[in-house]
Amino acid sequence: MSASRTKAPRRRRAQWIETRAALLFISPWIIGFLVFTAWPVINSAYLSLTDYDVINDPNFVGFDNYAQLFEDPKVGLALRNTFVFTVLSVPAHIIVSLGLALLLNGATRATGFFRTAFFLPKMTPPVAVGILLLLLFNGQNGLINGFLGVFGIDGPAWTTDPAWVKPGLVLMSLWTVGSSVVIILAALRAVPQELYDSALVDGAGWWRRTLRITVPMISPTLFFLFIVNTINALQSFTEAYTAFFGSGNTTYSNDAALFYAIYLFQQAFEFLHMGYASALAWLLFLVIMAITGVQMLVTRRFVHYEGGQP
Amino acid sequence: MRRRIRLILTWAALSGFAIAFIYPFVWLLSASFKPRSEVFDHRIIPETFTFENYIKVWNEAPLALWMANTLFVTVLAAVAVTITSAMVAWGFAYFRFPGRNALFGVVLATMMLPGVVTMVPVFLIWNSLGMVGTLTPLWAQNLFGSAFYIFLLRQFFLGLPREPFEAAKIDGANNWKIFTRIALPLCKPAVVVTLLFEFQAAWTDLMRPLIYLRDSSTFTVPRGLKALLDQFGFGGEWHWEIVMTASVITTVPMIILFFLGQKHFVRGIATTGSKG
Numbered sequence: 001m002s003a004s005r006t007k008a009p010r011r012r013r014a015q016w017i018e019t020r021a022a023l024l025f026i027s028p029w030i031i032g033f034l035v036f037t038a039w040p041v042i043n044s045a046y047l048s049l050t051d052y053d054v055i056n057d058p059n060f061v062g063f064d065n066y067a068q069l070f071e072d073p074k075v076g077l078a079l080r081n082t083f084v085f086t087v088l089s090v091p092a093h094i095i096v097s098l099g100l101a102l103l104l105n106g107a108t109r110a111t112g113f114f115r116t117a118f119f120l121p122k123m124t125p126p127v128a129v130g131i132l133l134l135l136l137f138n139g140q141n142g143l144i145n146g147f148l149g150v151f152g153i154d155g156p157a158w159t160t161d162p163a164w165v166k167p168g169l170v171l172m173s174l175w176t177v178g179s180s181v182v183i184i185l186a187a188l189r190a191v192p193q194e195l196y197d198s199a200l201v202d203g204a205g206w207w208r209r210t211l212r213i214t215v216p217m218i219s220p221t222l223f224f225l226f227i228v229n230t231i232n233a234l235q236s237f238t239e240a241y242t243a244f245f246g247s248g249n250t251t252y253s254n255d256a257a258l259f260y261a262i263y264l265f266q267q268a269f270e271f272l273h274m275g276y277a278s279a280l281a282w283l284l285f286l287v288i289m290a291i292t293g294v295q296m297l298v299t300r301r302f303v304h305y306e307g308g309q310p
Numbered sequence: 311m312r313r314r315i316r317l318i319l320t321w322a323a324l325s326g327f328a329i330a331f332i333y334p335f336v337w338l339l340s341a342s343f344k345p346r347s348e349v350f351d352h353r354i355i356p357e358t359f360t361f362e363n364y365i366k367v368w369n370e371a372p373l374a375l376w377m378a379n380t381l382f383v384t385v386l387a388a389v390a391v392t393i394t395s396a397m398v399a400w401g402f403a404y405f406r407f408p409g410r411n412a413l414f415g416v417v418l419a420t421m422m423l424p425g426v427v428t429m430v431p432v433f434l435i436w437n438s439l440g441m442v443g444t445l446t447p448l449w450a451q452n453l454f455g456s457a458f459y460i461f462l463l464r465q466f467f468l469g470l471p472r473e474p475f476e477a478a479k480i481d482g483a484n485n486w487k488i489f490t491r492i493a494l495p496l497c498k499p500a501v502v503v504t505l506l507f508e509f510q511a512a513w514t515d516l517m518r519p520l521i522y523l524r525d526s527s528t529f530t531v532p533r534g535l536k537a538l539l540d541q542f543g544f545g546g547e548w549h550w551e552i553v554m555t556a557s558v559i560t561t562v563p564m565i566i567l568f569f570l571g572q573k574h575f576v577r578g579i580a581t582t583g584s585k586g
Contacts, residue, residue, distance in 0.1 A: 018405050021485045025401030028394040029417065032454020037420050040431035047430060054437065100327060106320045116572065117328035120335065123564040125514040127532040128557040131539055132334055135554065141350040143337060175331065179579045186580035235424055238516045246540045264426055269521055274430050281426045288424055 048278035058275065065279035075280070077255060078263040079287070081166065085259065086233040089170045093229055094222060097180035102210065104181070105188045115185070119178035130242025133172040134159055144171075159243065162256035169240055169257065180225050187221035188214065216304040223303045227295060234288055237261040260284055335561075342555040349551045363555040370542075370552060373559060375527060376534040380513060383448045383530060387512040391452035392504045395459035396497070400489050402460070403467035404475065414464075421457040433521055443524045449512070459504045462582065466500035467493060503578030506571045513564060531560045 048065055050058035069075050100118055104111045136143045139157030148155040158168035195213050236259055244257040268277035341349050342363050344356040402414050436447040478488050519533035538556050542549035568575060
């Protein structure tokens with residue numbers, strides 16, 4: 001009788017001790033979340049309704065910043081540039097890394113060397129990649145046009161002709177597919193061999209096996225890369241900023257490389273339009289959410305999970 | 311026979327791609343040893359071999375200082391984020407407490423929030439603390455863990471057997487001891503992956519140094535490289551040899567790090583993707 005009465009509080013006490021220990025362990029994250037995520041999100045929403053410029057106190061301006069977004073031609077331009085870059089670079093990125101991973105999977109030996117070769121550019125600082133872009137794609141004496149010249153092709157002025165700036169950026173971004181190759185290769189290695197064996201018995205060729213077995217089996221990985229690459233492409237900044245923006249850079253027609261993140265950065269930290277920049281940030285957030293949402297709805301149907309939907 | 315032909319073709323294609331991926335490095339490296347007039351010729355072995363560019367860069371830019379700044383920021387950032395993320399991950403993996411799953415859901419949700427939304431207010435926090443212009447904002451935020459690494463490390467902790475922890479508990483070890491003496495050593499691969507990933511991220515970051523650093527003496531390597539490009543590339547006469555040589559110098563430490571931690575890098579990246 002008395003034993004059962006003391007048991008419940010004791011268990012509650014043990015639970016409290018465990019909870020307290022857990023809270024101690026996760027307290028860094030809780031503090032960081034409150035200070036560096038929750039508060040900034042609230043503050044950003046508030047700032048987007050003000051004309052804050054760091055120097056003067058913020059004035060409440062209602063939805064003026066959001067109205068201005070629709071009238072600012074640079075916003076439209078930056079959105080278009082970012083979309084074009086994303087639409088070109090993400091599929092190219094997936095196709096190239098899938099191709100390289102399939103090749104690596106097909107070569108039985110020494111894949112370690114090739115894997116290293118493909119991964120190395122990923123270790124190059126993005127600033128250096130931006131500089132390499134200017135050098136390799138230089139219209140007059142760049143390596144790319146030199147290579148094209150071997151085949152008698154007169155290459156375009158990649159870094160100065162507005163029409164060729166984005167294709168150049170897309171091609172340069174393909175140089176850093178390395179981590180995707182490694183991820184896909186790991187997924188390829190996990191596809192059960194029996195599936196191929198039975199397909200071979202049925203007389204299926206390489207293309208058929210790749211399209212009917214390999215791609216469906218690794219579709220969760222491809223889906224993951226698709227979503228992550230899209231989110232990253234929509235926020236791309238460093239390479240384009242290095243190559244086409246910055247102090248003293250007036251030589252280039254850099255409107256063609258004005259990505260959304262670059263424009264946001266300029267508004268916030270070059271023009272100190274903190275309020276407007278906050279509104280820009282929220283627009284980008286909504287755009288990313290909408291695009292990712294649509295991608296998830298559309299592609300979910302093509303993604304094959306072993307053991308059904310998770 | 312057909313198999314062999316296919317294998318040869320595969321190898322040929324792989325070699326072609328490998329050359330395309332490595333060639334820019336080799337070309338850049340060789341250009342850094344060429345005199346100014348030959349920088350843009352397409353020869354791989356320099357006709358005239360010279361260290362002049364390295365001396366020029368050394369005289370033009372406080373590269374050693376930038377390297378020291380970067381190393382300081384990078385080591386602190388990587389160590390801080392690894393320790394705190396591991397602690398938080400352990401808190402979520404080992405203990406049972408009310409609201410655990412909901413709270414972990416919040417951790418995952420913060421991973422989806424684009425950095426630009428918090429960029430301006432976080433700057434204002436550091437500004438009000440008078441830290442803008444110092445290196446502190448580049449690493450101090452890492453003292454609070456990072457959602458991605460918390461997720462990664464928690465997955466690893468969840469895969470560990472519970473018996474050693476129960477045994478240690480019965481032997482009277484406290485929670486901190488169980489975490490540092492048993493759990494952390496068991497999850498060494500994931501800890502190494504976290505360290506390497508964050509080291510690379512901090513070493514290569516440009517946006518935050520652009521926002522927070524004002525004076526050339528506080529620059530990190532990427533920020534300094536950008537300043538060199540602005541000065542010797544866009545600002546008047548082109549001095550490509552300086553920019554190229556500085557690029558080589560900034561890339562080499564990452565390449566060395568990659569060769570040292572290659573196994574962990576590759577494994578880490580491979581496991582990250584398969585969680586999709």
